Amino acid sequence: MDDAPSYPLTSHGDPAAIIAWRREGPVSVARFLADVRQLAARFPAGGHLLNLCQDRYRFMVGLAAGLVAGRISLLPSSHTPETVRQLLAFAPDTFCLHDDANDAPLAGLPCLPYPATPAVDGERIDMPQIAADRTVAYVFTSGSTGTPVPHAKHWGALVRNAWAEAERLGTDRLGHALVGTVPGQHMYGFESTVLLALHGNCAAWSGRPFYPADIAAALAAVPRPRLLVTTPFHLRALLDAGIDLPPVDQLLSATAPLSQALAREAEARCAAPLHEIYGCTETGQIASRRTTASPRWQLLRDVTLEQAVETTFASGGHVEGRVALADVIELIDGEHFLLHGRSADLINIAGKRTSLAYLNHQLTAIAGVADGAFLMPDDEAPDGVTRLAAFVVAPTLTPRELLAALRQRIDPIFLPRPLLFLDRLPRNTTGKLPRSALQALLAQHPGAR
């Protein structure tokens, strides 16, 4: 029998090809491989790696060093103390890699600071080949019981996902420089910056520009063609700032649906096409659309959807197995569909995903909380960020104490605004909390808009 199939660490074939851009200039594949080898040699014992590097290039080196050295990366949805405790329960032999000592407050977790000096570049390093069935990472989603659910990501599926995305966006032919406003640790940033740099013929800007002026400066620091990888929220902030932008050749958005109006404005301002990409943690990316051209999503190569009763399943292509999607989908033909929103329990704020069940579990698990529930209000502003409300019965706690306890458990983006204290929740006779009753309570709240 043949050996199991494998794929190279990067599809950039030429050692002189550029895989990343840093403030100091371009990073070649040869330098990347040297940095990967240096870092892998420094890894402590332990089979799992929590990669906290904020610099995108260092994150890539950490991921690749894990691949070469037989470590599995852990990509949790947040880094709260409770999440890290749960992570350690899942993989006790975890160590963390960071490039900012302030990010390593996790007591008891062995930590490796990213090496301050780059590797000595010179000797030729052969391209590592990684088995397709190798587990690269566990990406975590919130379960419904308060315990995060790990999803194993295998090398072959990730590589084929990047190839499919690169084909759709044309980066495979054109070789874009990527500027991302999303972190490499987040699934969208992982796929559309880190994997596209490794396997989509792209080079990633190492920074993560934050303010609009920083995004403009990052774009100016890399050569054309340029691809800006962003979200509706960041895109709106960028356009609202009204600053001059260097030429951008393509825009990519994900994490939340983009309005037609913002998509049109972005394309007009940048004179470049904007694509949205759709996927989820379980499937990876599965479809894209040119928002200004059509609301229809087009599946990536070889991916198929089928429906059974109310549920849509994805399979084929780089999708591993047959995966139920959490979204309400209308199939148009074998290649196209419409998206009609998320299932009621799912929450997605600024690209961070959780479920009401998970949040309610974390809220009611706090000592002193007799009852409690979160509510996702109806969207108020397209391309903006809508915050959760929460209702709680906790006679012995102050709002400050309760928020401090919640902060230990859930990502800050999900902290409630407002947080309303009640004598009791409006549960009906069967103990259920109708959404309409919570909405009515919120409407009575003096601060409600």
Add this chain to the structure above:
Amino acid sequence: MTQVPTPDFDALLAEVAEIIVSALNLEMTPAEIAPDAPLFGEGLGLDSIDILEVALVVSKRYGFQLKADNEDNVKIFTSLRTLATHIVAQRTK
């Protein structure tokens, strides 16, 4: 970089506190934001989404673009006082 308290600076503190409360629809009065209390985490509890919202209003109101440069994205937003101090140094209007 410390800003000597002056009547002008106190007025700016109040003005910026008002911007924060109104831009984010916070359920508090501007006077409740202590000048040196952390705006993040255990303090006011703002996050990076909030920072961008406030940055947008500050940019337009005072006529300059906020930049992180090599610094931590949100260092300017450590407290009301650090933000106001940054505005004094950068404002064009």
